[in-house]
Each structure stands twice: as C-alpha cells, then as structure tokens.
Amino acid sequence: MTSMLRSMVATCMLVLTLPACASSGIEQLRAFIDATQSGRASFEQKVTAKSGRKTQNASGTMAFSRPGKFRWTYDKPYYQLLVGDGEKLWVHDRDLNQVTVKKLGDALASTPAALLAGRNELERNFDLKEGGTEDGVAWVDARPKVAEGGFESVRIGFADGVLRGMVLRDSFGQTTLLRFTQFERNPVLDAAQFRFTPPAGADVIGDDVKK
Numbered sequence: 001m002t003s004m005l006r007s008m009v010a011t012c013m014l015v016l017t018l019p020a021c022a023s024s025g026i027e028q029l030r031a032f033i034d035a036t037q038s039g040r041a042s043f044e045q046k047v048t049a050k051s052g053r054k055t056q057n058a059s060g061t062m063a064f065s066r067p068g069k070f071r072w073t074y075d076k077p078y079y080q081l082l083v084g085d086g087e088k089l090w091v092h093d094r095d096l097n098q099v100t101v102k103k104l105g106d107a108l109a110s111t112p113a114a115l116l117a118g119r120n121e122l123e124r125n126f127d128l129k130e131g132g133t134e135d136g137v138a139w140v141d142a143r144p145k146v147a148e149g150g151f152e153s154v155r156i157g158f159a160d161g162v163l164r165g166m167v168l169r170d171s172f173g174q175t176t177l178l179r180f181t182q183f184e185r186n187p188v189l190d191a192a193q194f195r196f197t198p199p200a201g202a203d204v205i206g207d208d209v210k211k
Contacts, residue, residue: 025140026128028158038065041183050173068104069194083196090196099198101206131155137164 005033047056058077064070064084072082080093084104091100125146131139137157144151155167162183168176197205 013086023138025130025138025156025158027154028138029128029140032160032163033108036066037184038184038187039063039183040187040189041180043181044179046177047181048175048177063189063193069159071193081196083194084196085196090198092196092198092202097199097202099202101203101204126154131157136160137156144209 034056041060042061043059045058047058048054058074060072060074060076062070062072068084068086070082070084074080079094081090081094083090083092086102087104089104092098093100124140126144129141131141136158137159139156140156142154142156144154151168151170153169157164157166163180163181166176166178168178170176
C-alpha cells in the first residue's frame with residue numbers, strides 16, 4: 001500500500017461531534033467512541049513531503065457507520081472513492097479505471113481509522129497521551145503499538161466537543177493535515193452507500209478480489 005493510500009485509509013472515518021461536557025482531548029475522544037455511531041462531514045486535506053517543499057491539497061466528503069463502515073470521497077483535485085463495507089476496503093480510482101480491495105481488518109487494525117470506527121481498538125492498538133492545548137484546541141497524541149501500520153504518530157484535536165483536525169506522520173516523514181467542517185452526528189444514513197460493486201471493465205486487484 002502506497003504512503004498516499006495509507007493516508008487516505010487512515011482518514012476515511014474522521015468525523016465527529018463530541019459531547020461538550022468532555023474537557024481533555026482523551027476524554028473527548030473516548031466520549032466520541034461511546035456516543036457516536038454514525039456521522040458525515042466535509043474535509044480538507046493537505047499532504048506535505050518530508051522536505052516540506054512538496055504539498056498535495058485535496059477535499060471531499062465522508063460518512064461512516066460504526067463499526068467499520070465508511071465512505072470517503074475525494075472530489076478535488078481528482079475523484080477517488082474509498083468504501084469500507086464492514087469486511088473489505090475498496091479503493092476506486094476512476095481515472096485509472098482501477099479498484100484495489102483488501103480485508104478491512106488488515107487495512108485498519110493499526111491505523112487511526114481504528115480509533116474512530118472500531119469497538120475496542122482505541123486502547124488495544126494505540127498508546128494515548130494528552131497533547132496539550134493550542135489556540136483553544138485540545139490535542140491527543142496517539143502512537144500505534146504495532147509499527148507495521150505505517151504511521152509514526154497521530155495528533156487529534158478537539159474544541160468545544162467537536163473534532164477540529166488531525167495530523168498524521170507516516171514512516172516516510174510525510175505529514176497529512178486534515179480539517180473537518182459541517183459535521184453531522186448520528187444522522188440516518190442509507191446503507192447502500194457502504195456497499196461497492198466494481199464498475200464493468202475495471203481492473204480489480206488486491207489480496208482478495210472476491211466480493
């Protein structure tokens with residue numbers, strides 16, 4: 001899996017309004033796990049290379065339904081779709097007419113997505129600590145317990161009970177910054193958006209191409 005794809009997988013479920021009564025970053029993160037079963041939001045993403053000179057900007061929309069179901073759509077600068085159906089992760093690159101598929105557990109077990117989409121992955125797969133407060137945003141620092149996930153560190157920021165952003169640093173020194181807006185917590189979502197059928201003629205590759 002490429003570093004860019006790892007960034008997309010890691011971010012495919014980052015949504016989220018949390019109860020305002022939670023104060024510290026870790027308290028708000030845990031409150032999200034307890035209280036949020038579904039959500040949708042718009043996002044802006046900026047990926048910066050280790051040198052700091054090359055950046056990639058993207059934006060789109062996302063929706064999720066715990067556990068493990070999500071739809072992450074990149075609209076700009078080009079269309080790309082990620083769908084987690086609860087068992088598999090599907091990545092559709094429309095320009096290449098290519099679909100990549102792999103088992104969802106393999107894709108998420110050691111990524112930040114597990115913090116938000118899973119049931120018990122929070123404490124099991126990550127070491128958490130308070131990351132301090134900057135400009136009114138309370139941050140959580142999370143480090144995967146298993147290095148194979150591809151990420152060295154993740155920072156998750158909350159303000160007034162709402163997820164404001166995430167900063168992900170991968171093993172290649174690449175940094176991904178995410179900002180979330182227009183979040184809806186626990187909306188009623190159409191289950192069909194969490195299912196995916198490869199388009200006719202698409203090249204389907206991956207660990208398990210059977211639906």
